[in-house]
Amino acid sequence: MKAAIFDSAKTTPEARLRIAEVARPVVKPGSVLLKVLACGVCRTDLHIAEGDLKPLRPQLILGHQVVGEVVEGGSLPVGTRVGVSWMGGTDGTCFFCTHQMENLCDHPTFTGYTVDGGYAEYVLAREDFTVALPEELDATHVAPLLCAGIIGFRSLRVAGVQPGERVGLFGFGSSATLAIPILQHWGCEVYVVTRGAEHRATAEKLGAKWVGAEDAKVPVALDRAVTFAPVGKVVVDALSSLRKGGVVAINAIHLDQMPAFDYDSLLWGERQIRSVANMTRADATDFLALAHELKIQPRVTVFSLDEANAALMAVKRETEDGSAVIVP
Ligand SMILES: [Zn+2]
Ligand SMILES: [Zn+2]
Secondary structure, eight states: OEEEEEEGGGOOSSOOOEEEEOOOOOOOTTEEEEEEEEEEOOHHHHHHHTTSSOOOSSEEEOOOOEEEEEEESSSSOTTOEEEEOSEEEOOSOSTTGGGTOGGGOSSOEEBTTTBOOSSBSEEEEEGGGEEEOOTTSOHHHHGGGGTHHHHHHHHHHHTTOOTTOEEEEESOSHHHHHHHHHHHHTTOEEEEEOSOHHHHHHHHHTTOSEEEOTTOOOSSOEEEEEEOSSOHHHHHHHHTTEEEEEEEEEOOSOOSOOOOOOHHHHTTTTOEEEEOOSOOHHHHHHHHHHHHHHTOOOOEEEEEGGGHHHHHHHHHHTOSSSEEEEEO
16 A cells, blocks of 8 residues: 655654555554545644654655545444544553543543544554544544544643633644634634734634734733744733633643643742643543534645655645545
């Protein structure tokens, strides 16, 4: 099969994947072989390809927003369309798995990181970690829901968003665009801070109550905030916009650094900073049901497998208005 291979020994500041023919994966007990219909490109892929996340394997196929069709193995009929997300498996036995926190499992499988992912014509997935998909969206439009969508939704949960609250989104990308319709459904006011002029225009179009540039001060005290940029300064900016008792959830697997900040004025008053790690299968099911109900349809830009590097660069430079998706 054709695949985009990441050779971890060759990590460069600019990600470079190699397009090559490799052996098709072989079905194992409990797994299904999927023909990849579409695979979304996530900032995490970029963090892996650029060495921000520790390389775990000499060669790896990235991609963890996979829409695929069952070809072989498992109990689902051949041809069934399913999704595969970042959470590719857990041990099911550790403290976290047995306390409804499988996202924090001690021995997790991460699609496109600890095992091969979806920048390929075929992918192997654990059947019990595949997710059923809404019928009415085509594969390219479902793909971005599988990480950007689910993680964005989990971030709102981790931030503890309540109906009608004022919620700030700091930094803007695929995840934020998918979170806005959910916040509106909950009757929340959305405040967006982002450096990109195009992103500000998009946020306005999506119905944000207020939109500001990087250093603009949110005009109200926020109940909750979610940060999407891989930059610690943005977390401090978000924190400085919170009311007492408010929460900042960090939707980023990697931050450049966390700058020092003033405890007395920014964190005192029971404000909280929380990271958002991975997702549970319940997050996936709940979000996809909501996406179906609200008819959430992400805007996408499609790349071929041969253009995998261009797709990563589009995410890096934030040049795509919407989500980058690879169709092999
Ligand atoms: Zn992701
Ligand atoms: Zn576990």
